[in-house]
Amino acid sequence: MLLGSIEAGGTKFVCAIGDENYNIIESINFPTTNPKETLVKTINFFKKFPDLLSIGIASFGPIEVRKTEPNYGYITSTPKPGWRNTDFIGTIKEALDLPLFWTTDVNGSAYGEYSAYKEKKNNINSLVYYTIGTGIGAGVIIDNNFIGSEGHPEMGHIFVKHHPLDLNFKGICPYHGDCLEGLASGPTFKARLGVLGQNIPLSNSIWEIIAYYIAQAAIQATLTFRPQKIVIGGGVSSEKFLVKVRAQFKKLLNEYIAIKDLDNYIVMPLVSNNGSATRGNFALALEALNSR
Amino acid sequence: MLLGSIEAGGTKFVCAIGDENYNIIESINFPTTNPKETLVKTINFFKKFPDLLSIGIASFGPIEVRKTEPNYGYITSTPKPGWRNTDFIGTIKEALDLPLFWTTDVNGSAYGEYSAYKEKKNNINSLVYYTIGTGIGAGVIIDNNFIGSEGHPEMGHIFVKHHPLDLNFKGICPYHGDCLEGLASGPTFKARLGVLGQNIPLSNSIWEIIAYYIAQAAIQATLTFRPQKIVIGGGVSSEKFLVKVRAQFKKLLNEYIAIKDLDNYIVMPLVSNNGSATRGNFALALEALNSR
Numbered sequence: 001m002l003l004g005s006i007e008a009g010g011t012k013f014v015c016a017i018g019d020e021n022y023n024i025i026e027s028i029n030f031p032t033t034n035p036k037e038t039l040v041k042t043i044n045f046f047k048k049f050p051d052l053l054s055i056g057i058a059s060f061g062p063i064e065v066r067k068t069e070p071n072y073g074y075i076t077s078t079p080k081p082g083w084r085n086t087d088f089i090g091t092i093k094e095a096l097d098l099p100l101f102w103t104t105d106v107n108g109s110a111y112g113e114y115s116a117y118k119e120k121k122n123n124i125n126s127l128v129y130y131t132i133g134t135g136i137g138a139g140v141i142i143d144n145n146f147i148g149s150e151g152h153p154e155m156g157h158i159f160v161k162h163h164p165l166d167l168n169f170k171g172i173c174p175y176h177g178d179c180l181e182g183l184a185s186g187p188t189f190k191a192r193l194g195v196l197g198q199n200i201p202l203s204n205s206i207w208e209i210i211a212y213y214i215a216q217a218a219i220q221a222t223l224t225f226r227p228q229k230i231v232i233g234g235g236v237s238s239e240k241f242l243v244k245v246r247a248q249f250k251k252l253l254n255e256y257i258a259i260k261d262l263d264n265y266i267v268m269p270l271v272s273n274n275g276s277a278t279r280g281n282f283a284l285a286l287e288a289l290n291s292r
Numbered sequence: 293m294l295l296g297s298i299e300a301g302g303t304k305f306v307c308a309i310g311d312e313n314y315n316i317i318e319s320i321n322f323p324t325t326n327p328k329e330t331l332v333k334t335i336n337f338f339k340k341f342p343d344l345l346s347i348g349i350a351s352f353g354p355i356e357v358r359k360t361e362p363n364y365g366y367i368t369s370t371p372k373p374g375w376r377n378t379d380f381i382g383t384i385k386e387a388l389d390l391p392l393f394w395t396t397d398v399n400g401s402a403y404g405e406y407s408a409y410k411e412k413k414n415n416i417n418s419l420v421y422y423t424i425g426t427g428i429g430a431g432v433i434i435d436n437n438f439i440g441s442e443g444h445p446e447m448g449h450i451f452v453k454h455h456p457l458d459l460n461f462k463g464i465c466p467y468h469g470d471c472l473e474g475l476a477s478g479p480t481f482k483a484r485l486g487v488l489g490q491n492i493p494l495s496n497s498i499w500e501i502i503a504y505y506i507a508q509a510a511i512q513a514t515l516t517f518r519p520q521k522i523v524i525g526g527g528v529s530s531e532k533f534l535v536k537v538r539a540q541f542k543k544l545l546n547e548y549i550a551i552k553d554l555d556n557y558i559v560m561p562l563v564s565n566n567g568s569a570t571r572g573n574f575a576l577a578l579e580a581l582n583s584r
Binding site for chain 2: 062125126140142147148149150151152153154155157158159160161162175176178216219220223224225226227228252253254255256257
């Protein structure tokens with residue numbers, strides 16, 4: 001059985017073909033240029049596989065996810081040049097008449113993690129996935145469904161309290177200044193210190209500040225959903241960073257509710273090599289196939 | 293058809309009998325003393341109605357809502373003297389062998405609002421209800437289900453950014469200091485100004501500060517759930533206060549996502565006379581009956 005995955009990122013596209021056990025058979029990636037060129041490359045890749053049954057698509061956004069809307073399947077009000085109001089699903093559907101599952105990039109990753117825990121016979125029914133990179137996004141799954149009634153979550157843009165040593169940093173979010181993304185996304189390292197985060201050792205106190213904000217996001221997810229897992233991926237995350245996040249989480253939550261095993265609650269992605277999204281897309285492709 | 297409602301508050305209990313149209317036939321209220329005395333009064337009230345079919349119970353907490361747990365139906369780690377580890381559902385069940393629906397006080401109110409919108413043929417599938425009073429609590433309904441996997445939400449305790457004119461207020465939450473409840477619940481008026489909120493005119497700038505925090509809660513709910521309605525009840529709320537909340541919401545969200553009709557998005561309870569909880573409990577009693 002051949003399943004397809006499209007990770008449509010703002011910087012690059014990753015397209016992959018896999019089997020029903022989510023093994024990758026072939027994959028390709030190329031930069032995200034204009035919609036026409038990028039979607040033609042995408043379609044040409046999948047056309048090589050006449051036995052392909054369905055595709056899971058996880059896209060940068062904002063996107064329209066309500067099937068009741070006339071622009072379902074579009075990338076909508078994105079600031080990315082040329083991509084505003086792009087009919088992603090319509091274009092793919094016209095070229096490849098297959099069942100498609102359409103969701104956000106971070107929902108794809110969230111679903112990959114959820115499906116990986118399911119495969120491990122972990123009795124999971126709820127998971128929150130954060131990605132911390134160029135921006136901050138989150139996907140939430142409860143009982144196999146994504147959360148988001150009128151649209152997908154945008155939990156990267158919630159407000160948080162400032163770290164006492166970070167009171168004067170105004171944040172870099174063009175919409176909100178000092179929302180979570182404006183205070184704790186990857187580019188904030190350079191905005192504060194003039195140096196990329198990857199070049200700043202974990203011993204630098206800025207990592208405590210970032211951990212303080214991510215801990216608040218984890219507390220918000222905890223008090224809102226009471227989920228079984230909070231997975232934190234993206235370029236800024238690492239196991240050593242999560243040690244700091246857990247410590248701040250514990251201090252800030254102050255045992256208001258009991259989290260039995262914090263080390264297994266706030267965790268790195270289970271799927272290795274950044275593979276959560278591809279795995280999730282394969283699993284969602286299967287969902288699309290089964291719900292035809 | 294006779295349905296029962298128990299609003300188990302930390303200060304008083306309200307018990308009611310209603311019909312399938314949620315009309316109240318008889319109700320009683322009494323102070324919350326010790327568990328034995330209070331639950332005996334509750335049981336004696338309902339024993340007068342031999343035709344009673346089921347009861348919806350919305351309780352102060354924290355409570356155990358997971359049916360898989362041995363202490364399902366208990367009030368658990370409450371600071372209220374005498375009530376810690378009270379087997380609420382077991383006690384009621386033993387005296388009155390009826391289907392019971394067990395949830396949090398604020399979920400009861402949330403469900404009452406949800407059911408009232410349904411009755412108005414409003415095509416609603418998602419609603420967030422905040423109560424702002426002695427504390428701050430929230431209930432969330434999506435597709436007829438309450439949100440909260442491992443426990444009920446505690447969204448009153450999320451962190452928010454301080455208002456620029458409120459930087460020095462440490463907050464009053466015994467667990468978190470300056471979480472939402474610590475900054476914006478009813479008792480914070482007295483903590484800041486030495487005067488009860490009900491005696492402070494809306495022209496006082498403290499109301500702008502409180503509105504700033506409640507707007508952040510509404511933004512958090514919006515970016516997390518993308519719900520159709522945010523209802524704000526409780527003693528601190530009023531239509532005039534919500535005018536301030538909407539203004540702050542608009543400014544803080546900064547059109548990051550489109551909210552088509554803000555006046556009908558952040559709203560006062562639809563059910564009049566503080567009746568959301570009783571109505572919700574009747575509706576939940578009906579659910580308990582139908583899902584037997």
